[in-house]
Amino acid sequence: MRLISHNLLSCNIKGVKNGFPLKIEVGEVIQKEVDFNADFLRHMFAKIEWKALVEGARSMGYTELPEDSPDATVLDSADDSFLRKLHHALLELHLEEGALVCPETGRKFPVSKGIPNMLLHEDEV
Amino acid sequence: MSSRPELLAPPEIFYDESEARKYTSSSRIVEIQARLSERALELLALPDDGVPRFLLDIGCGSGLSGETLSENGHQWIGLDISASMLNVAVEREVEGDLLLGDMGQGLGLRAGVIDGAISISAVQWLCNADKSSHEPRLRLKAFFGSLYRCLSRGARAVFQVYPENIAQRELILRQALQAGFGGGLVVDYPHSTKKRKEFLVLTCGSVPTSINEGYKESCSEDDDSEDEENGMVGVSDRNRPRKKQRTNKKGKGREWVLRKKEQSRRKGNDVPHDSKYTARKRKSRF
Ligand SMILES: C[S@@+](CC[C@H](N)C(=O)[O-])C[C@H]1O[C@@H](n2cnc3c(N)ncnc32)[C@H](O)[C@@H]1O
Numbered sequence: 001m002r003l004i005s006h007n008l009l010s011c012n013i014k015g016v017k018n019g020f021p022l023k024i025e026v027g028e029v030i031q032k033e034v035d036f037n038a039d040f041l042r043h044m045f046a047k048i049e050w051k052a053l054v055e056g057a058r059s060m061g062y063t064e065l066p067e068d069s070p071d072a073t074v075l076d077s078a079d080d081s082f083l084r085k086l087h088h089a090l091l092e093l094h095l096e097e098g099a100l101v102c103p104e105t106g107r108k109f110p111v112s113k114g115i116p117n118m119l120l121h122e123d124e125v
Numbered sequence: 126m127s128s129r130p131e132l133l134a135p136p137e138i139f140y141d142e143s144e145a146r147k148y149t150s151s152s153r154i155v156e157i158q159a160r161l162s163e164r165a166l167e168l169l170a171l172p173d174d175g176v177p178r179f180l181l182d183i184g185c186g187s188g189l190s191g192e193t194l195s196e197n198g199h200q201w202i203g204l205d206i207s208a209s210m211l212n213v214a215v216e217r218e219v220e221g222d223l224l225l226g227d228m229g230q231g232l233g234l235r236a237g238v239i240d241g242a243i244s245i246s247a248v249q250w251l252c253n254a255d256k257s258s259h260e261p262r263l264r265l266k267a268f269f270g271s272l273y274r275c276l277s278r279g280a281r282a283v284f285q286v287y288p289e290n291i292a293q294r295e296l297i298l299r300q301a302l303q304a305g306f307g308g309g310l311v312v313d314y315p316h317s318t319k320k321r322k323e324f325l326v327l328t329c330g331s332v333p334t335s336i337n338e339g340y341k342e343s344c345s346e347d348d349d350s351e352d353e354e355n356g357m358v359g360v361s362d363r364n365r366p367r368k369k370q371r372t373n374k375k376g377k378g379r380e381w382v383l384r385k386k387e388q389s390r391r392k393g394n395d396v397p398h399d400s401k402y403t404a405r406k407r408k409s410r411f
Contacts, residue, residue, distance in 0.1 A: 001222050116224055120227070
């Protein structure tokens with residue numbers, strides 16, 4: 001699972017008000033190269049919760065993202081170094097083994113072979 | 126295999142390791158699923174601007190449908206209830222992210238973030254009660270409600286479905302419309318028993334273009350030609366029916382209206398501003 005998905009995912013347990021962002025517990029992180037597409041990143045930027053992305057990336061060992069959400073003008077600047085970092089953080093880092101933890105209840109969703117198990121128990125639905 | 130696997134076992138049992146492997150090693154299945162996925166993507170009617178989108182593949186299985194999304198340049202998340210199917214997807218190195226989850230429990234995704242959703246040959250599974258705690262109507266409701274929330278305004282969701290009968294088709298459609306979706310059914314090759322395919326095309330918020338029609342002409346030979354004779358299309362493009370009014374005599378009240386308007390604003394809809402007239406009763410001569 002990559003950070004682009006982590007950034008959209010929230011805990012779905014019945015009664016949970018604030019299931020976002022899921023805390024990342026790292027067992028193993030792997031990297032896979034993905035073709036760079038600036039248009040896609042510009043499109044996604046508005047949807048991203050910046051703080052969650054920075055924290056998620058940090059927990060996966062990537063610390064190059066600026067702490068504060070940059071002004072949208074950097075998306076169109078001639079220097080694409082910011083977009084390159086965003087690309088790497090969103091699309092190239094995979095949480096291969098570990099867990100996602102609900103910030104409200106502490107419920108752990110295990111991640112194995114890159115796949116988070118988001119199945120709820122019957123009493124959580 | 127029965128022609129209706131949904132009747133044999135729950136999906137996480139039916140799609141076990143051997144079924145999952147059978148699924149992707151049959152070139153016939155691979156081809157059919159790819160064709161259905163192409164058609165679903167076409168019906169999604171994404172803006173024609175060359176920008177890749179972030180899509181959802183519901184009941185993604187071994188990733189055959191997701192591969193079509195990747196081939197068209199999009200990024201995607203796939204959700205499936207069968208670990209065996211997802212394992213095959215991992216082996217095949219699909220490019221999307223995979224989640225093990227049950228769509229009937231609702232999707233845990235933030236509001237308004239997904240650009241579109243497809244689901245190929247999966248949603249009819251929700252019409253079965255596989256556990257005593259399962260109530261198909263409630264599971265469909267949880268599913269469509271959560272899907273509606275996570276789609277961005279103007280986005281579509283396209284479902285290729287195999288409903289068992291008219292009642293199932295109605296149930297699925299009704300739950301979708303009650304969740305707030307507009308749209309309706311597109312039927313390709315309605316008069317062919319073999320080629321007939323149903324797509325439920327749902328729209329979220331304003332609709333940029335009208336839903337196009339089902340295919341009429343036959344394009345392949347493997348058909349009994351007689352059930353193709355008159356190529357009429359069955360398109361029932363319904364508008365959202367009004368929700369059943371559950372008001373008491375005093376009406377829903379100003380607070381309720383203000384809350385609903387706020388919700389709608391948060392979805393990005395155009396909502397008239399609040400004034401002293403908001404939620405007032407109209408004069409009876411109106
Ligand atoms: C016929 S397969 C199609 C797979 C894939 N969409 C394709 O085109 O190759 C149907 C899939 O729906 C999944 N499914 C059934 N019920 C589900 C549920 N409640 N939640 C998530 N997935 C489900 C099954 O596990 C199976 O992988």
